[in-house]
Amino acid sequence: MNTFNENIEKYASLAVKVGVNIQKGQTLIINSPIECAEFTRIVAKCAYENGAKNVHVRWGDEDLALIKYLNAPDEAFDEFPKWEADGLEYLAKNGAAVISISASNPELLKDVDPKRIAAANKARSLALKNYREYIMNSTISWCVISIPTKAWAKKVFSDISEDEAIQKLWDNIFKIVRVDKDDPVNAWNEHLQTLNNRVEFLNNKNFKSLHLKSSVTDLTIELPKGHLWAGGGEDNANKTYFVANMPTEEVFTMPLKTGINGTVKNTKPFNYAGNLIDNFTLTFKDGKVVDFKAEVGHETLKKLLETDEGASYIGEVALVAYDSPISNSNIVFYNTLFDENASCHLAFGMAYPTCIENGTEMSSEQLQEAGANNSLIHEDFMIGSSDMNIVGETHNGEKIQIFKDGNWTI
Structure with a gap:
């Protein structure tokens, strides 16, 4: 059985070698909460040992962010530092890889005016639009991982x-x-x-639409001509294979923007920008x-x-088995x-532009x-359940x- 420190080292190595698959001479950007500094240093050391030329860390401080949200003037949230956006775009343009550590306090901003949060998120998204295209197009390698922080745990x-x-x-992660x-x-x-086998099946079937039905959801999703399913890992612009999410259990594609009809209810809380949104339809x-209700948020x-x-x-529909490691942990x-x-x-x-041919x-x-849908945001929310049934219809009506009952039949 591995010791805790051995698992830490293996996790960092996995993120570097498999997650972004760092290449010799490549620059790595690490987005990290300041609370995760010790682990971030281990990731940086591993990156250098595997050929990275430079490692640049962008620290995030939630306490400082909250201080700003509660005390800064309104106009402070309408701007984002141009120097920061330009720097990220420069690094991405020159092929940097990105590891992001996702470990935020789910309720950090619960007492903050939602208008301030919306303004800040919009300003950030506008400023980072060009940089984000490198991520969304998988031009560069990127990977999101998580480690515990006090508030999250x-x-x-x-x-x-x-x-x-x-x-x-830690043990569960x-x-x-x-x-x-x-x-x-x-x-x-x-x-x-395993994920690749399911991707191949779905792409070979080339479904025209999906019908999602459960006790709380009844939704028809049309798929655009030339849509592509993806999952697991993919190649960046330099044909370097990387895995964007660790963990990952999904296969996903894009829906036709104007092709979704019906109702859907979330089945897990949605953590958005330090606020929880839950029990929404x-x-x-x-x-x-065209209509929504939310008991929380x-x-x-x-x-x-x-x-x-x-x-x-x-912008995305993703399929994940109910009988899967994270779901079976019974942890929200x-x-x-x-x-x-x-x-x-x-x-x-x-x-994701990668989800349609060319x-x-x-x-x-x-x-x-x-x-394809276009927006400044891309925010996932969960709808799966043990009674979710999904039927795909092909172009010839099959x-x-x-x-069936939340799990793959293929």
Whole structure:
């Protein structure tokens, strides 16, 4: 059995070698909460040992962010540092890889005016639009991972002490990302092959539409001509294979922007920008959210949908088995990286250009003409359940059950 420190080293190595698959002479950007500094240093050391030329760390301080949200003037949230946006775009243009550590306090901004949060998110998205295209197009390698922080661990395990909560979250993360295995890299290769087999099946069937039905959801999703399913890992512009999410259990594609009709209810809390949105129902007509209700975070959801024209449309549909490692842990993580990989989910906002034939070579206008949604945001929310059934319909009218009672039939 591995020691804690051995698991830490394996996790860092997995993120560097498999996640972004660092190449000799490449620059690495690490986005990290300041609380995760010790682990970030281990990742940086591993990156240098595997050929990285430079490692640049962008520290995030939640306490400082909260101080600003509560005390700065309104106009402070309408701008984002140009020097920071220009620097990131420069690094991406020159082929840098990006590792982001997602470990936010799910309720950090619960007492902040949603208008301030919406303004700050919009300003940030506008400023980083060019940089984000390198990510969304998979031009560069990127990977999102998570490690415990005090506030996050206590939110997940509120009935035990802080130290116990942190250790319990570590133990679950190690298991879920397979670093508790003797050979995590081989374990990941086997898992990625399973996901790839499902991707191939779905792409070969070339479904015209999907019908998602459960006790709380009844939704028809049309798929655009030339759509592509993806999952597991993919190649960047230099044909370097990388894995964008660790963990990952999903296969996903883009819906036709105007092709979603029906109602859907979330099945896990949605952590958006330091606020929780929960017990919400959405009604879609011709792709757009035309009505919604939310028992928790109604105003935050309203502001999200008002971000821009595309925010009230869907950019991603992802399929995840209910009988999967994260789901079987019976833990609500209040962290999208984990919760989205425990449940079928949709994403408000921008579609991945990689999910349509030749999408990475299309202009924004061409993508929209092909049926892809465009937006400043891309935010996943969970809809999967043990009674979710999904039927795909092909262009010749054949209907094939893809999911039965929450799990794959293929």
